[in-house]
Amino acid sequence: MAEYANPDVLVSTQWVADHIDDPNIVIVESDEDVLLYEIGHIKNAVKVDWQNELQDQLVRDYVGPEKFEKLMSEKGISNDATVVFYGDKSNWWACYALWTFKVLGHEKCLIMNGGRQKWVEEERELTKDVASREKTNYKVSKTDESIRAYRDDVSKHMAAGKPMIDVRSPKEYSGELLHMEAYPQEGALRGGHIPGAANVPWATAANEDGTFKSADELSDIYENQKGLKKGDDVVAYCRIGERSSHTWFVLKYLLGYESVRNYDGSWTEWGNLVKAPIEKP
Amino acid sequence: MSEKVKEQIDITSDICPMTFVKTRLKLEKMSPGEVLEVMLCEGEPLSNLPKSVTQEGHKVLEIIKDGSNYKVVIERC
Amino acid sequence: MQRIEEIIEMFQSADYQETLALLIDYSEDLPELPERFVENRDNGFNQVHECETPVFIFIEVQNDKVDIFADVPEESPTVRGLVSILVSAFDGATTSEIEEAPADLLMQLGLAQKLGIRRVRGLSAVYAMIKNEVKKQKAGS
Numbered sequence: 001m002a003e004y005a006n007p008d009v010l011v012s013t014q015w016v017a018d019h020i021d022d023p024n025i026v027i028v029e030s031d032e033d034v035l036l037y038e039i040g041h042i043k044n045a046v047k048v049d050w051q052n053e054l055q056d057q058l059v060r061d062y063v064g065p066e067k068f069e070k071l072m073s074e075k076g077i078s079n080d081a082t083v084v085f086y087g088d089k090s091n092w093w094a095c096y097a098l099w100t101f102k103v104l105g106h107e108k109c110l111i112m113n114g115g116r117q118k119w120v121e122e123e124r125e126l127t128k129d130v131a132s133r134e135k136t137n138y139k140v141s142k143t144d145e146s147i148r149a150y151r152d153d154v155s156k157h158m159a160a161g162k163p164m165i166d167v168r169s170p171k172e173y174s175g176e177l178l179h180m181e182a183y184p185q186e187g188a189l190r191g192g193h194i195p196g197a198a199n200v201p202w203a204t205a206a207n208e209d210g211t212f213k214s215a216d217e218l219s220d221i222y223e224n225q226k227g228l229k230k231g232d233d234v235v236a237y238c239r240i241g242e243r244s245s246h247t248w249f250v251l252k253y254l255l256g257y258e259s260v261r262n263y264d265g266s267w268t269e270w271g272n273l274v275k276a277p278i279e280k281p
Numbered sequence: 282m283s284e285k286v287k288e289q290i291d292i293t294s295d296i297c298p299m300t301f302v303k304t305r306l307k308l309e310k311m312s313p314g315e316v317l318e319v320m321l322c323e324g325e326p327l328s329n330l331p332k333s334v335t336q337e338g339h340k341v342l343e344i345i346k347d348g349s350n351y352k353v354v355i356e357r358c
Numbered sequence: 359m360q361r362i363e364e365i366i367e368m369f370q371s372a373d374y375q376e377t378l379a380l381l382i383d384y385s386e387d388l389p390e391l392p393e394r395f396v397e398n399r400d401n402g403f404n405q406v407h408e409c410e411t412p413v414f415i416f417i418e419v420q421n422d423k424v425d426i427f428a429d430v431p432e433e434s435p436t437v438r439g440l441v442s443i444l445v446s447a448f449d450g451a452t453t454s455e456i457e458e459a460p461a462d463l464l465m466q467l468g469l470a471q472k473l474g475i476r477r478v479r480g481l482s483a484v485y486a487m488i489k490n491e492v493k494k495q496k497a498g499s
Contacts (some may be wrong), residue, residue, distance in 0.1 A: 032477070033434055033435060033436045033437070033477075034378065034438045034473055034474075034477060035378060035381055035385065035435035035438050035439065036433075036435065038378055038379075038382055038435075039382065039385075039435050051473065051474035051476075051477070052374070058457070120433075130309075233366055295359075295368070296364055296368060298380060298383040298384070298387075299368050299371075299372065299380065300374070301383065302372075302379040302380050302383060303376065305379060306375060306376065306379055325469055
């Protein structure tokens with residue numbers, strides 16, 4: 001059985017339990033449900049909210065280096081800290097936070113495999129005590145735009161016939177639905193997908209218990225079934241760029257693709273863009 | 282006012298559950314042993330707040346009538 | 359039952375931390391679903407399908423008075439808290455009070471700005487369902 005390309009980016013719930021009091025480790029909870037941290041979280045974990053803390057509140061973008069420095073300093077995360085992310089929904093939002101941290105240049109980022117669900121199912125301890133970490137003086141020295149694709153990059157990528165993974169549901173991919181089921185206001189004016197993109201819904205990469213599928217299973221899904229090849233330059237997208245950060249993590253670290261970018265503008269940009277080519281079956 | 286009182290809040294213009302929320306958030310920011318004085322109205326706040334605070338594990342030291350309002354003195358535990 | 363105007367005022371005056379704490383409080387106070395609805399819930403009736411979280415709403419209208427019962431998993435405290443606000447505002451109300459309740463109630467609560475729109479959108483479906491169901495049962499009675 002094959003191993004993940006970078007097995008070290010995943011840690012188990014047991015590993016986290018063993019490192020709860022390790023001063024060099026910062027456990028970060030990032031959830032879709034904004035109250036989960038409040039009703040109970042892993043001891044010493046800090047909360048990072050993608051909505052209020054990682055996204056710019058005015059422009060459609062992430063916070064810039066300055067705000068990120070302030071956020072990290074206040075959370076008590078230093079530049080050389082190892083950050084372990086976990087969250088609800090198979091680590092969907094944990095991967096999103098990890099990707100954002102990477103864009104903003106934080107180096108050591110790991111994921112707790114299985115996320116919140118696995119921790120809770122194993123009946124491990126949760127606390128309501130808010131962790132208080134000493135403030136740091138965080139500095140962003142360089143950001144990493146190589147993992148982020150903008151619409152012009154995607155146009156070129158498409159024109160060059162390079163592979164793209166659309167991680168939305170089959171109905172969104174086919175254009176039958178203009179939005180994610182249950183999320184009516186995050187729609188686009190046109191339905192369909194970017195020409196050339198293959199459809200692999202993000203959750204295909206996750207097991208029932210929230211963990212990632214094995215390297216063999218992932219290779220079968222993305223390579224045997226969808227034709228990705230090692231060395232490919234890949235773009236992943238969804239509707240607003242959060243589901244695709246889960247797939248980005250899988251391709252980048254678990255399957256080891258060096259060049260994978262998340263197109264965070266995603267369908268809410270492309271499907272609203274004048275004259276953008278669209279494929280619809 | 283007792284010398285021990287460290288913080289005071291006035292929740293006479295709030296309704297439930299904001300009354301409890303403000304008290305709880307205030308207590309969370311204090312250290313164990315410190316004392317909070319809460320000014321509130323009779324009726325629902327007076328009948329519910331001391332109970333809720335006790336359930337959270339804090340100690341109600343005394344309840345003093347103050348004009349038409351009440352002062353609830355709580356030790357953060 | 360709380361007056362909706364009071365709830366709106368309370369949420370409008372709340373800062374971010376108070377909003378979260380209020381929602382937790384509402385979430386904890388949502389009454390358990392009465393036994394007589396459990397079978398229907400388990401058979402998938404009365405689910406609000408627009409919500410990604412399994413939300414079940416049961417409405418009974420008797421003598422122009424509306425009773426609302428809801429079931430939302432504890433693992434989804436935000437949705438549970440939001441639904442609980444509606445239950446607290448409208449359980450025990452008259453049919454006309456619910457019909458006349460503001461159409462833009464959710465906007466007035468101001469939660470979309472504080473929590474992000476995607477976290478509160480399911481609530482508009484729940485609100486619409488309560489209004490529609492009351493209208494339907496009133497017409498049928």
